[in-house]
Each structure stands twice: as C-alpha cells, then as structure tokens.
Amino acid sequence: xxxxxxxxxxxxxxxxxxxxxxxxxxxxxxxxxxxxxxxxxxxxxxxxxxxxxxxxxxxxxxxxxxxxxxxxxxxxxxxxxxxxxxxxxxxxxxxxxxxxxxxxxxxxxxxxxxxxxxxxxxxxxxxxxxxxxxxxxxxxxxxxxxxxxxxxxxxxxxxxxxxxxxxxxxxxxxxxxxxxxxxxxxxxxxxxxxx
Numbered sequence: 329x330x331x332x333x334x335x336x337x338x339x340x341x342x343x344x345x346x347x348x349x350x351x352x353x354x355x356x357x358x359x360x361x362x363x364x365x366x367x368x369x370x371x372x373x374x375x376x377x378x379x380x381x382x383x384x385x386x387x388x389x390x391x392x393x394x395x396x397x398x399x400x401x402x403x404x405x406x407x408x409x410x411x412x413x414x415x416x417x418x419x420x421x422x423x424x425x426x427x428x429x430x431x432x433x434x435x436x437x438x439x440x441x442x443x444x445x446x447x448x449x450x451x452x453x454x455x456x457x458x459x460x461x462x463x464x465x466x467x468x469x470x471x472x473x474x475x476x477x478x479x480x481x482x483x484x485x486x487x488x489x490x491x492x493x494x495x496x497x498x499x500x501x502x503x504x505x506x507x508x509x510x511x512x513x514x515x516x517x518x519x520x521x522x523x
Contacts, residue, residue: 332507335500340468341489342512345481346454348491352476355429357453359418360473364409366449367400372408375399378433378442382421385432389413390420410447451495454488487512 330337367375379399383391390413397411411420421432433446445451454477456469468488470478481491489496489508497505 330508330511332504332511333500334462335464335466335504337466337508337511338468339515341455341466341508342487342515344468344470344478344488345484345486346468346474346477346488346491347481347484347486348474349476349480350428352480353473354427355422356473357471358422358429358431358450361412362416363403363405363407364401364412364419365447367408367410367447368449369408371444371447372400374444378436378444381441382432382436385423385435386421387423390418390422390432393420448495448499451498452492455492455496457499 330339330342376399379394386394393411393413399411400408401411403409412418413420413422418429419431422429423432423435424430431446431450433442433444436442437445449456454469454471454474456467458465458467481488489512493505496508
C-alpha cells in the first residue's frame with residue numbers, strides 16, 4: 329500500500345496493466361452490474377443542471393427510466409448512483425454507437441454542450457474509491473468483462489495508474505498524482521537494484 333495525503337493506494341495500480349479495448353468489451357462496464365455509477369454529492373447537482381442538454385444523446389428507455397426514477401437514485405448501500413434501465417444492468421445514460429455502449433454525458437461534453445465530462449467514478453474505472461472517515465481507499469477493481477483491457481494493457485505496457493492519469497488528477501490533483509508517479513518510479517528502480 330502507498331500512503332499519499334489522505335489516501336491509501338493499492339499497489340495494484342502500479343503492478344497491473346490496463347487499456348480499454350471497446351471493440352472487444354463493447355462498453356460492458358456501462359451495461360453490467362447490480363448498481364449504477366457511483367456519484368459524488370456535487371455531481372448530483374451538476375446532473376440536475378445539465379440533464380436537458382444530455383437528454384438528446386440518450387436512448388428512449390434510458391429517458392423513461394430517468395423520468396420514472398429520477399436523474400440519480402440511492403442504491404441498497406445508501407450511495408448516490410446513476411439509475412439503471414430495468415433496475416439492473418444498463419446505466420440510463422448509455423447510448424449505443426456501432427453496438428458499443430457509450431456515455432451520453434461524455435458525448436454531450438465532446439460536442440461542447442456541457443462542461444461536465446462524466447461521473448468521476450466512470451472516468452476512473454477500473455479504479456474504485458471507497459471513502460472512509462479519515463481517508464480514501466484507492467483500489468484496482470478486477471472484473472472479468474475487462475479481460476480484453478488487461479490483455480491490451482499488457483501488450484502496450486501501460487500500468488493502471490497511467491491509464492487513468494487524467495481521472496486521478498481530476499479527483500486528487502497534479503501534486504497527488506506526481507507523488508503516485510514518484511512511488512511507481514521508486515518501486516521500479518528498487519526492482520532493478522535487487523537484480
């Protein structure tokens with residue numbers, strides 16, 4: 329484990345490799361699961377404000393889900409999350425592009441309609457953050473549907489922390505990320521010295 333400020337970071341972020349391969353997984357992380365994407369308190373307010381600009385990028389059953397259950401819901405763990413179509417599986421904010429699940433928030437952002445890229449939990453994936461009273465636990469979340477991303481990451485030699493660099497800086501800032509990168513360099517140099 330690596331301690332940086334008020335976070336405890338799993339060394340899996342340094343040791344595991346990961347680069348999304350949408351052609352293989354078809355955006356499976358957006359359509360599988362028991363709960364929606366975790367949302368931070370301030371993201372709820374943002375979603376309320378930007379929804380009308382995101383709605384044109386959504387599909388009909390996603391819009392219906394939001395109209396019926398709300399733009400966000402509270403899951404069985406008491407966390408704020410995006411609603412799921414049919415109560416499980418696909419996020420209400422998913423649309424499909426050549427049978428690949430994509431994010432309506434991200435599409436609206438890329439087209440300059442909104443400043444909000446997408447929920448930070450989605451941006452960070454496969455990194456998941458668990459907030460405790462005095463610290464955040466920053467962990468790599470291994471999921472079978474992401475096997476193509478693990479294979480791709482190994483092939484390209486990209487560790488998880490580098491793949492999610494922009495998202496980690498969005499969440500914790502550049503100084504925090506620089507410390508994580510420093511820990512990764514130190515760990516790599518230590519391996520070389522041991523040889």
